[in-house]
Amino acid sequence: MQTAGIDIGTTSLCLIIADVLSGKALRTITRPNDAGLASSRSWEALQQPDRIVRLVQSMIAECGDEWRHVGAIGISCQMHGIVYVDGSGQAVGPLVTWQDRRGEELIDAGGSTYAARLEALTGYRLATGYGLVTHAYNAAHGEVPAEAVALCAIGDYVAMKLCGAAAPVTDASNAAGFGLFSLGAQRFDLSAMAKAGLDAAILPRVAGAGDTAGRTPDGKLVACAIGDNQASFLGAVKTLKGSLLFNIGTGAQVSAFSPEAMEGEGIEARPCPGGGYLLVGASLNGGKSYALLERFFRETCRAFMPEFGDGRSLYARMNELALEAMAEAGPDFPAGLANGPQVGTLLYGTRQSPGATGYITGLRPSNLTPKHLIVGWMNGIIEELLGFVEVIPQQLRAGVTSVSASGNGIRRNPAMRRLLQARLGQQLFVADVEEEAAFGAALHAAVAAGYYDDHEAALLGMHRGFDQT
Template structure:
C-alpha cells in the first residue's frame, strides 16, 4: 500500500509516492512553480492559485502507473501566505505569498501595517503573515468581491482534489498566518475583531477532521500541513536530539519540544503530534546567494563574453578553494531582504583587505553570513534542548547541493551533518503524515521506525 505526499513550495512543486511498509520511494515527480504573477508594485509577491492546482494535477498524472496502490494523499505547503475563495470554493484572489511585503507599508499611524496589528493585538506578526495581509486588505477596502473565506494554498489544493467548497486548516498552518493562540488551539477572534477585521473569513480548523475528503478515484486527502513541520517529519530519524537546518529560498533551524515553551527571537510552532517546533527563521538563504550569483552574472556581462551557465557550480567551487587560503576572511551580513523583526535591515561586507577581496573569499563570506544568522538563532534555543543535540539534519537544496556550505555548517555547530533518505523532505513528510492520519500506524514514532528506517547518510 502506498501514500503520496505533495509539497507546494515557492519555487517548485513535488509529488512523492512511497511504500508504507518500508518508506521506499516508488516515484518522484517535480516541476518548477511557474505561477508567479508579475508585480506591479515592488512589494508585491503573488502567485496564481489555479495555476498551482494545474501543476499538481499534472504531477499526479505523471504518477498514474503507480496510482492504483495509493490509498491516501498528504499535502505540505509554503507557510504564512493566503488566498481568498468564494462560497463555491473558487479562488477570487491571487495567493499572497510569505514574501509579500504589503505588511511593511505604512499605516495612517506612521507605523507599518504589521507593527500596527502587533500593537493592537499583542500577537507577534510579520509582513507576509496571512492575517497581516488580511488586515491590509481590510483597511484598504481591497478584499475581493465575492470572497467569503481565506486559506493557505495547501488548503486550496486539498479542496480542489476533493471537490469541496469550504477550506479546512490544520493548526500548523493556522499558527503561521497569525493571531492563533497556541494555548487554546484557536484563532483569537476577539482580538481579530477588535483590530477591525471580519473573523468570518477564517476557515474552520481541522481539529477533529484531518481527512478533508476523497478524490474522484477514491484516494483519501489529508488536511495540508506546514512545510516546516513536514520537512522535519520527512528528514529526522527521531523527533528529539536533532537540529534541522534548512537552506532553501529562505533558511531556518528547527528543534522539537514535547511541551509548550517560548524563547526570545524564536517562533514556537505547533507540531503534528501535539508537540511543538522551536524555529529560528531567516529571510536570508538561497535568495541571498542568488544576490551574489546575479552580481557575478552582471560582471560577466559587463566585461567578458563568457559562458554564463552553471555559475552556482563555479561559486561553490570557489568557496571550497577559499577555505584552504590563509587570509583573513571577509565578514558578510546577508540581510539583503531585512529580517522578520527588522525589515529595514540591510546587508554588509566588512574586513576587506587587498589579499581577500576576490571572488573566492566573497563567495565563502556569503555562505558564512547565511549560516551565521542560523547559528544566532540556535543560541536562543533552551540550553536543555541544545545540550542534547546529537546531529545536524540538512534540508533544502541550498545546503544539499553545496559541499562548502556543508563543511562550514559542521564547523559552526560542531556536530555531524547528515541528510534524510529522501531529498524531497517535505513531500516525504506529508506522505508519512498521511499514513498516520489514515491509521496505518498508531503514532509517528512507529511510522518513523518503519518509513525512515533506511539509514541517512553523512555529509
C-alpha cells in the first residue's frame, strides 16, 4: 500500500515514497536537475531529456529494497515545454522548456511575434513558452526534427521510458499547457491547428478517464504525468474545495479549485486531474526575481571586496535583514510598507506583457538600506500574486476557507511567509511534506491505482500535518 511520486522540476528532481493509508512520506530523494544545455541563442532554454530519465532511474535505484513495496507511480512535471519523439518513442531533440522565449521573436521586422500571431489566428490566449507556440516557431524555421512523429511533455517522456512504451499519452493538465486545447471538449482543437497551419498529427493522444501510461516491467502501474502546478496543489492543500494556494518557486502561482472553467484577466483555467479546474494566475517572476536581487548583492560584495568569493549564498542573511525591518516597523507593519521602497518585480515581464519591466520608487534617505529594499522586493512579488487573487471570480473567493503556501521560495523564507500572512490578514498553512509536487504525484497515483475513489477522498485519507505561520 505504497505509491511513489516523481517530480521533474526545472532546477531539481524529487522522488517520494508515500504510505497510502497514512500519507506518511517514507522516503524522499532529491537531485539537482543538471540536464541543462548551452545555447548560442540568448532566448533559448533547453534540457537533455535522456539525462532527466537517467536521473529518475538513479533515484529509483537508490530506493533499493523499498522500491518493491511500491504499487503505483505518479509523475509531476514542469509544464508547457515539449520533447519531440520518433516512432519508437525515442527523443529526437532537446526538451524546450517553459522558460524558452522564441515565441517573442518577431516574424519580420516591425511585425508581430510568433505567440501573438498564433493567438490572432486561433483566438486562444497564448504566450511564449507554450508548447505549440514553440512548435509553430520550429515549423516556420525548419527546426522540427525530420524523425519526429509526436511531441509530448517531459513527464510523458519519462512515463514512456518507465513503461517501455512507443507512443506518448498526455493528461489534460499537461495538454492544456501546450495551448490550442478546448477545455469544454477536453481535447486539442484541430480546427485551431488548421487555422495556424500546423499538422495535428504531431499531437499526442490525450488520456481519457481511467487511462494510464502503462506498467513497468515489474508490474507497477504508471499514471499519466500531470502538471506540476496541479500536483503541487494536491500536495499542499487540505481539501480541493475552499482552498487557495500561493506557490513561490522558480516562478510563482496563485491557484484555486473550481468545478467549472472560469477566467479573468491574467487568470487561466487549467484541467485538474480527476475533474474540475484550477484557476491559476501565473507569474514569470517569483523566486527568479528574488534570485536576481541576491545576485545583485553578491556582485556588489565582490565588486568592493574581491576576497568575498564566488560560492557564498546571501539568502539566509537577506531573510534575517527582512525580519529585522519588519520587527522595527512594530505596529505599523504591514501598513508602513507604503513608506518604504515600492518595488515592481516584473523583471521577466508577464505572459500578457512580455516587455514589462521592473522599477523602484519611493526612495528616501531613511529607507535606502538593504533591509528596506529586500522587504520592498518581497512585497512586490506578493503584490503581483494578490493582483491575481482580485480577478478570481467573487463567488469562488467568497468560498475560500483555507489558505496554503508552498514552494521553496516561501517555505525557506520565513520573512516572505510572515509578509504574505500579514498582507492576507489570515492564517497561512504550510504542509509538513516539503516536496509538494512529488507528494501530489504520489497521491494522484493512489487514485489512479484505485486505492481511493477520487482526489478529494485521497486528500482526506493521505492526511499530512500542516504548520501554521
